[in-house]
Amino acid sequence: MRSETAPREDMWSDLIDRDLDLLIDGKQPYNSDLAPLRSFVNMLGSFGATELSPGFPEDHAADGAAMARARLSDTPVPLSTPRRLAFGLRRRVTAAATSLMMIVGMTGVAWAADSAVPGDWNYGLDRALESIGIGAGGAEERLLELTVIRGTETVPLDDSGSRAESENSEVGLDNAAATVAATPRGSQRADDVAQGVSALLTYLADTEKAHGPTVSELAREFKQTQGSSGSNRPEASPGEDHRPDHAGKPADVGNR
Amino acid sequence: MTLGHSFESVLEAAKLGADWAWAVLYGEIAGPVTGFFRSRGVADPEEAAGDVFFELARGLVSFEGSEDSFHTFVFVIAYKRLQVESRYSNRKLRTALADRVLDRLHDNVEVIGVIAEHRVSEEVRQALEVLTPDQRDVLSLRIVGGLSIDQVAEVLNRGVKKIKVVQRRGMARVRSQLPTEAVLA
Numbered sequence: 001m002r003s004e005t006a007p008r009e010d011m012w013s014d015l016i017d018r019d020l021d022l023l024i025d026g027k028q029p030y031n032s033d034l035a036p037l038r039s040f041v042n043m044l045g046s047f048g049a050t051e052l053s054p055g056f057p058e059d060h061a062a063d064g065a066a067m068a069r070a071r072l073s074d075t076p077v078p079l080s081t082p083r084r085l086a087f088g089l090r091r092r093v094t095a096a097a098t099s100l101m102m103i104v105g106m107t108g109v110a111w112a113a114d115s116a117v118p119g120d121w122n123y124g125l126d127r128a129l130e131s132i133g134i135g136a137g138g139a140e141e142r143l144l145e146l147t148v149i150r151g152t153e154t155v156p157l158d159d160s161g162s163r164a165e166s167e168n169s170e171v172g173l174d175n176a177a178a179t180v181a182a183t184p185r186g187s188q189r190a191d192d193v194a195q196g197v198s199a200l201l202t203y204l205a206d207t208e209k210a211h212g213p214t215v216s217e218l219a220r221e222f223k224q225t226q227g228s229s230g231s232n233r234p235e236a237s238p239g240e241d242h243r244p245d246h247a248g249k250p251a252d253v254g255n256r
Numbered sequence: 257m258t259l260g261h262s263f264e265s266v267l268e269a270a271k272l273g274a275d276w277a278w279a280v281l282y283g284e285i286a287g288p289v290t291g292f293f294r295s296r297g298v299a300d301p302e303e304a305a306g307d308v309f310f311e312l313a314r315g316l317v318s319f320e321g322s323e324d325s326f327h328t329f330v331f332v333i334a335y336k337r338l339q340v341e342s343r344y345s346n347r348k349l350r351t352a353l354a355d356r357v358l359d360r361l362h363d364n365v366e367v368i369g370v371i372a373e374h375r376v377s378e379e380v381r382q383a384l385e386v387l388t389p390d391q392r393d394v395l396s397l398r399i400v401g402g403l404s405i406d407q408v409a410e411v412l413n414r415g416v417k418k419i420k421v422v423q424r425r426g427m428a429r430v431r432s433q434l435p436t437e438a439v440l441a
Contacts, residue, residue, distance in 0.1 A: 017420050020427055024398055033431075040430050044399045048291030057286040057309060061278035064313035069273030071317055080332050186271070 259284060259331045263323040271317055282309060285330050292334055296392065298341050308333045328407045331397060335411050386433065391426030394419055 019029035023041055113126040119124075259266055259280070269277035289308055293301035311333045319329055387395065395407045410421045 013420075013424065016325070016403075018423055034427075037427060037431055041399055044295060044395065047295040048400045048402065050287070050291060050294060052286055052290060053332060057282040058279060058312075060273060060306050060309040061282045062280065064270070064278040064309060065273045067313045068271055068278070068317065068385045072273060107271055178386070231361040 259323055263326070267316075267319070267326070270351075274359055278313075281326075285327065288327075288401050289330060289334050292331070292396055293338065295396045295400045298338065304337050304341060305334075307337050311337075324404070324407065327401075327403060328410050331401050331403060331407070331411045334401075335397075367414075383404075386429050387426055390422050392427065394422045395426050398423060 013233040015031070019034050020030045023029045023037055024033055026041075029035065113129060116123040116126040266277045266280050270281055286305060290301045290305045291303040298304045308330065312330060315329075315333075319326065321329070393412060394408055397403045397411060398405070401408075403411065405416055405419050405423070409416045412419065
């Protein structure tokens with residue numbers, strides 16, 4: 001519903017519009033309040049009065065005439081100005097194609113690296129990409145890597161979202177302990193496993209607030225154990241129970 | 257400057273491929289079109305204007321209308337070209353526009369005189385920075401392009417009332433940056 005003052009406001013607006021038109025046309029507005037805007041109008045208007053480069057737009061005029069004649073005679077005509085695609089599209093199409101190729105290439109490399117496990121040539125790239133937010137990363141991927149390293153499907157993974165990541169972290173710690181204990185030492189595979197477990201523990205210690213102290217302790221113990229070249233660690237045999245105790249700590253990892 | 261009654265004959269000659277006619281047409285619009293791009297901070301205004309001329313040369317054969325319609329036709333192309341520039345350019349047009357104004361203040365004696373008279377150099381720069389994109393479109397087309405409200409409405413594909421409101425608010429914003437107590441309604 002319009003107010004009673006609406007007609008007056010409309011009239012005032014019309015007066016302002018008329019004065020603005022006068023101002024833009026270089027004439028004197030009736031409303032003296034608008035006078036200071038003249039400097040703004042003059043300045044903005046001066047953009048259209050700038051001196052043009054020599055030959056501009058004469059070269060384009062020659063092209064336009066040639067195109068018109070060619071259209072009449074139905075024959076193509078070469079242009080003196082380098083434009084074959086509208087609005088310089090050739091340059092932009094080239095740039096877009098190059099960008100697309102780079103994106104596809106980088107996506108392919110990132111996809112290939114995402115499935116890398118410790119010991120693979122592109123594992124470092126995988127971690128670097130994760131650190132900048134490319135690729136899944138997180139405890140979930142560390143657990144997957146451990147599963148691959150062990151060659152068994154002992155780490156339960158649940159993508160339904162119903163289970164908290166912290167539960168997977170607990171399971172991952174259990175399996176990490178079991179993995180370290182069950183892997184024969186002195187081999188490349190053992191080094192890979194150690195590296196993977198170390199990465200897992202370090203990651204969890206840095207990111208899992210709920211398990212921070214426990215995981216930090218485990219990480220410290222694990223690194224101490226690795227540093228002592230394994231001489232004081234018990235050799236594990238397949239089938240031996242290496243599950244952690246109820247405190248969530250591995251029962252047979254390190255020199256406890 | 258307009259061609260007036262001679263526009264129709266110039267247009268027909270241009271369609272037939274007369275060099276002189278194209279020179280007249282381009283001479284008529286080169287300044288406003290280049291100035292429009294310059295005022296909007298386009299990196300190479302003459303290149304952008306050249307693109308407009310090329311599109312114009314392709315489309316002129318099918319154009320029918322008055323000189324005003326011709327100018328509208330030209331700025332429809334120019335505005336599309338500006339949108340392409342905005343889409344693909346990383347430059348910030350608002351800043352570029354303000355920079356151009358500052359350049360003008362230093363280079364153009366006449367403008368310096370006007371500004372000095374009102375002591376508004378810094379205020380004008382600030383005024384340009386506070387304009388919305390819509391307001392810059394309308395004011396650039398109106399003041400630099402020399403188009404009427406109706407023509408601007410056609411170029412921007414908006415209603416005449418809307419263009420008037422945008423112009424009024426844009427000018428009010430500029431006015432609010434200038435040093436006196438009075439402010440536009």
